[in-house]
Amino acid sequence: MALKNILNFFSPKDKTFFPLFEQATTKLTKLSETLHEAVNASKGDRDAYYKRVDELAESIENISHKMNIELSKNFITPFDREDIHALMSTIDDVSSNLQEASNRIRMYQVEKITKSIRKITEINLEACHHISKSVKDLKDMKNFKAVFDSVKKINKLDRKSDSVFEKAVADIFENETDVKNIIKYKEVLASLDKATDKCKSVARVLEAVAVKHS
Numbered sequence: 001m002a003l004k005n006i007l008n009f010f011s012p013k014d015k016t017f018f019p020l021f022e023q024a025t026t027k028l029t030k031l032s033e034t035l036h037e038a039v040n041a042s043k044g045d046r047d048a049y050y051k052r053v054d055e056l057a058e059s060i061e062n063i064s065h066k067m068n069i070e071l072s073k074n075f076i077t078p079f080d081r082e083d084i085h086a087l088m089s090t091i092d093d094v095s096s097n098l099q100e101a102s103n104r105i106r107m108y109q110v111e112k113i114t115k116s117i118r119k120i121t122e123i124n125l126e127a128c129h130h131i132s133k134s135v136k137d138l139k140d141m142k143n144f145k146a147v148f149d150s151v152k153k154i155n156k157l158d159r160k161s162d163s164v165f166e167k168a169v170a171d172i173f174e175n176e177t178d179v180k181n182i183i184k185y186k187e188v189l190a191s192l193d194k195a196t197d198k199c200k201s202v203a204r205v206l207e208a209v210a211v212k213h214s
Helices: 003-010 017-039 043-073 081-107 115-138 144-175 179-213
Strands: none
Touching: 017 043, 017 081, 017 115, 043 081, 081 115, 081 179, 115 144, 115 179, 144 179
């Protein structure tokens, strides 16, 4: 038996960090789903979804805070401490940017939700599903191929989001005459696209952990 396998066999099972990661990614997926539902809902129904987005984002922030406390208390961790911190921080970044997009739609009173906004929220939802799945796949520190597959899919979704964003911004400048609307739509789209960029950051951390331990 290889030394790495022997060490894994005798290492105590993590009962702290992965449960927190799973809580965070489950809530992140729900947050992205809620935002996608919001932009597909009628105008009068959206506020309830935006409020739920805020609640989920706050919950993820609290999990991030708890993770930092646990890192300061626990000597044994399932993988490198800096990677645990980086993974939780990037998950929190995705949440923050999705919340920012939600707040901008509400604050700027964006009444007409464009196809591009709906498309990027859909892309983010799919990326968050892959993040949640890859965290579960990473849990036993064995199923690294599945983690790498999820990373590839998230990177592909990031490129897709960039393409939708660039085309949408070009269309806004070409067809929109109201300067206020140009600013509104551009900033909402920018927040959504940045959230997808942060999903890619999560994927980088997951890939780094998988490479180190595979």
